Amino acid sequence: MKKILFALGATVLMATGAFAQAKKIVADKIIGVVGDRIILQSDVQNAIADASRQGQQVPENASCQILEQALISKVMMLQAEKDSLEVTEEDVEAELEMRVRSFIQQFGTQQALEEVAGKTVFQIKEDARASVKERKLAEAMQKKIMDGVKITPTEVRAYFDKIPKDSLPFYESEYELGQIVLYPKASRDMELYVIDELNNYKRQIAAKLTSFDQLARRNSEDPGSKERGGQYQINRNEKTWDPAFLNGAFRLKDGEISPVIKSKFGYHIIQMIQRNGDEAIVAHILRIPPVTDIEIAGSTAKLDSIRNLLVKGEVAFPVAAGKFTEDETAKFSGPFITGGRTGSSFVTIDELDKDIVTELEKLKVGDYSQPQTFTDPRGKKGVRLLYLRARTEPHRMNIKEDYDKISSLALEEKKYKTLETWLDKRIPAYYIMVDANAAGGTCPQLDKWLSRSTANR
The missing domain is CATH 3.10.50.40 (Chitinase A; domain 3)
Structure with missing residues (x-):
């Protein structure tokens, strides 16, 4: 195992609950077991598919990496439970809520997210709940292992001296x-001109000469929502939204269009599409007064x-x-x-x-x-x-000019070795099973797991 990318790998795997499509793999099987926790082949395949859907670069040996990270996650999570490290349900719910909001912002509305995921937001949360708790327990264990790791100037120098001189990076x-x-x-004249235009849009919609959606696509100056007819999913308690925009939106009834509202971005008219408590789907048209x-x-x-x-x-x-x-x-x-x-x-x-x-x-x-x-x-x-x-x-890396960079690299290596040493001691304490052909190729990073696997005994 050349490098442990625990946080990244675990995050990718734990995301499968959100975007795994309704059309599941028919023939599934268990490809890994740690203690009483299992890893399914579909977990790995869905993680790769989800990463591709989100535009992430997927390496050739992605299945090997994801399976390895899943095994690491299981060991660390089980040890966290043994050590009574605490992750509250409130912590898990907050993480799920943040994740869902991130997906909604990515796709524009809750409806669009649910169409892509093939399930409701409630189902997305429930499908991911156990894996989110596992990840947070594993993160708590990783933090406990690594928090005390420090680096000394002597260790920084030793790390630098080990780098072959012809391999030292060149910095621009x-x-x-x-x-x-x-x-x-x-100017006030330009502001009044934009306000008048927005009021004219309202008159056109009221007269059924056009629709809010069509006007937003044609005239809104918000590039983030223009192609969706100005639609967003918003939450009254989310601090990322402009307060004037939020207040104006949540005064509206379903189907109602606001008067012209001024925010830090410009002037808007907002249409309430659907409201459910503190959640709402709205559409808006933004106009920015020209200077x-x-x-x-x-x-x-x-x-x-x-x-x-x-x-x-x-x-x-x-x-x-x-x-x-x-x-x-x-x-x-x-x-x-x-x-x-x-x-x-x-x-x-x-x-x-x-x-x-x-x-x-x-x-x-x-x-x-x-x-x-x-x-x-x-x-x-x-x-x-x-x-x-x-x-x-421009220069070749050296200890004088790049001490901080070298120190960070040396610290990361020391943390990695500390984590590897910890894993080497803990792995024998758990029942391990790994399918040797699970990743569909050669996976040298799984060797230490295979050597402990009951499937090979």
Whole structure:
């Protein structure tokens, strides 16, 4: 077993309860047993099919990996029960609810999810309940095993020294880049123009000249719902939705269309399609009042004044960003752009949009860019100022420049070895059965399990 990817593998397997189709495999069989817990061939096959349906890359030996992860999960879950590690029903229900909401957001509505899954939301939850509890118990056991694992500078150096010099990775330049973002406000005339358009849509629907669905598909500026006729499944208690949008939606009766509502995204009309307590299916049409060159020039002038303060050293960048930026992500992650792959404040060129890259070529470390206009992923026009705090040169991995990266890698390896050692000690304590041909191919990572399997004795 070259690497244990417990969390990923278990998550993939445990997802089978949601998307396994109504058309099941006719001939099923038990391909693994740990203690009194079984693994079915359909579990592995459905996990692979579900991963493919969700657009995940499925490796050639996926069945081997998933079966291995299922075996690991069973051992850790059984040990968690022996050690009396607690997972409450509330924890399980919260996880199921979060998972279902994630699927609903992916497919747009509860109805669409149920059509894809071939079962109701209640059935999806019940089918996945036992496996979610197993996963959470296994995670609790993994946390108990790994929480105390630390790494010393000597171990970091030893890990680095073991890497063959011709195998050391080459790192491109990385940038620590901050930004202050302003979004120009549309003029009142433009806001009134958009409000009038939305009211006109309502009149057309009332006169039966067209439908809400048709207008949403033609005119809504929400790319996430436009192709579905503006439909979303929403929950009154979900904090991810704009409060004004939620409040406006839950005042409506089935079939009713709201007056024009203003949110942080723009202006909407909302139609209540179906409501059930705190859950509802709604459709909306979003219009964003366009900003003109006049408003953009005003935000540019404000950013230029902020830049002058920064250049003169009269205010520190984090202070200025905290006071002026209108970038929502800065509230949670700060004003520095973070890498999507690592979450680090150092990012590579390919993690930045092309307009930032163009501006970056003009900056030296410590420089502030001139204000530049841009359009965000929601189609909203803004103006931003960039600050290049640091830049690394292209280089081969070395202990001086990449200590943090090497330390993280060394710690992960130590955690992996700790987990492997733990498994080696625990596996003999359990009844193990593995079908040698279960994965349909050569699976060297199953060798240690096969050697313990009663099927081979």
